[in-house]
Amino acid sequence: MREDRNTNILSGNGLTRRTTLKGLGAAAGLMAAPGFTRFAQAQSSEPIRIGFQCHRTGIGAAYGRWYERVTNAAAKLINDEGGINGRPLEIVIEDDGTDPARGSEVVQKFANQHKVDLVYGTLFSHVVVGSAPMAGELKIPYYVVSEGYHVASGKLNRYCVQPGITDVKAQVRSVAPWIAGNLGKKVTLVYPDYAFGHDHRDFFEPAIAAQGGEVVAKVPIPPTETSFTRYFPQIPRDTDVIYHVMVGPAVLTFVKEMGEFFGTGGPQLFGFIDSLEAVDINSPGLEFLEGSHFWEGMPRYAQADQPDHVSFYRETVGIDENGASLNDPQDVSTAAHMFGCWETLHVIKAAMEAADYQGPGDRAKLIEATEAMSEMEAGREHPQGRKVFNGKIHQVFGEQSISQVKDGKLEVVHRTSIDDGLYEPEADYTAMSF
């Protein structure tokens, strides 16, 4: 019997299916891991490898492209200045297709195949929510740049942190007093009918009520909608302000059709620039926005009074005074969000240095060092401005800009304080186990 089995062509030469699969897996791993040969060096100069979960394709591709540019610029800067703990920083990029299922696979691939130190850079909230459980399961730190409330809500796990960009709850709370004081108290909300829009709906209503205002109507719009005129009759005539947070490629249509519907006599407009990230504000059809106001995480247009570190940041990531690429004035950046990549990488650097990070064995120490952070001063590392980090909810809080469209440019008219956006923490990640 034994001999019979050995005559089998597959097992006869000792090559079992299991070893074949192992060999194939190893070969695939080697081919997929860029810069593999560099590992043949001493332990101390081995690069710190950060897995960048990037929206290269899918609905978030415009954001992904700029997140990638800013990440590369910040990584180059960090490397030029000596790296992290004397080790170079290496960014490993995987495309998640802006898809939660693929996002989770990408986290897995980073941990098991690329063997990166941590995962970073996700923006779209459904991808974050889809990927976070996998990061928790594989016990790999997951630094997101998403502005969603999911990290701060306490519903994710101890490995998920958002130290580079303010979350939507704080953003909404910080702009509400200014809206009530300057634009009007009767507000109609127009928002996409999924998690991101629901965050705005749920957080804005109490925030404006606290200012003596009220939400007179809520107009949810399905995320795949391409035509909007049909929704405008739902906006009551006595509305003072339309608060809009539409996202996705159909946003230009939304603004244009609003202009056609209301003409010149319509309500005031307050929008989140998320709608028009990567879109030229002077695009045909957007004339209707002249005079209206926007929230901006960081100003797209160079401001007259901007500090030197902001100029340095803009120059390093390669955007001109209109917030477009230095190489192509048509290629408008996602300036209000992408600074988060820059700042998060610098937070990772600071946390790794504080924890004396050596390798994947120190992942828990890295999270603890991040949790221990609090004040972050404005400067080269934090060009968007001063920030306060709350280690309990893994969330950072910063100042926000309110800008007005004047002569086809966004001009900052008000800067909110950090206190405007602060809220009572609803969770404590530090009490959770690793």
Added chain:
Amino acid sequence: MAFGPYLLLATLEGLVTAAVLALMALGLSLVFGVMRVVNVAHGEFYMLGAVLAWWFASLVTGHPAIGFLLALVLSPLVVAAIAFVAERLVLSRLNYEPEATIVATIGLLYIIQQLALTFYGPEARPVQAPFDMRISLPWFGYSAYKLAVIAASILMMLATWFALTRTKIGLVMRATQYDRETAQAFGIPVGRVYAGVFALGAALAAVAAVLIVPIQQAHYLMGLDPLLLSFIVVIIGGLGSLRGTVVAAILIGLSDGIISMFFSPTLAKMLATLLVALVLVFRPQGLFGTVAR
């Protein structure tokens, strides 16, 4: 807003949807009717039409109408040429086997989509409407361009109808549709007719895209939704029936406009899908289709 104006707005919106949908579905229906090919890449020809429209319009300066008209003429031609080449290189070599062509057109869908992402980018870019006029009604304002889209679509449909029923090219197409082998026996170059029909179908999608692009911007993922709606229209109207396609497009467009305004857009989509299911169960050949021989 009172009921009357509300209904008017809903109807106008529905008619615009119907106008674009009819053109696009007509292309899909022609390709299926003549070639028996389910063209899954049809939505990407639509997207390509919009992206090319942006490119042609950005080539010229001056009055926006010049760029738009240039796009309206050139974009469908280029898309037709691409479709022609794709048909000759891929579909004809598969001998138009139904399963093979579905897989091939799915492949084509991804190739076109990813090429658009690579060379055009992920942004949504607008094309300026040839004229910028707002019709001010007592209750609301409406874009005059949208009304022009309806008119242009009607003209295109009439032209297609004329070409199919009153010209020699149309006769040859109908002969090929009726019986491929007999047509070939009578000296009709069936291969070339197929390539021509495939190109014409793609061109119709491109025309629809050029018309819509001043309203909705060009974006590399824009082809998916219209593809789905076109399939719905074609199934309800009956594959290969011009009249059925037009009626079904108006039906779906208007119900989408009116139901989603008075109730919810989700309900409109549900009803359209339900209608498809009912048609498939009780009248598989579609409302105006003939039973396949």
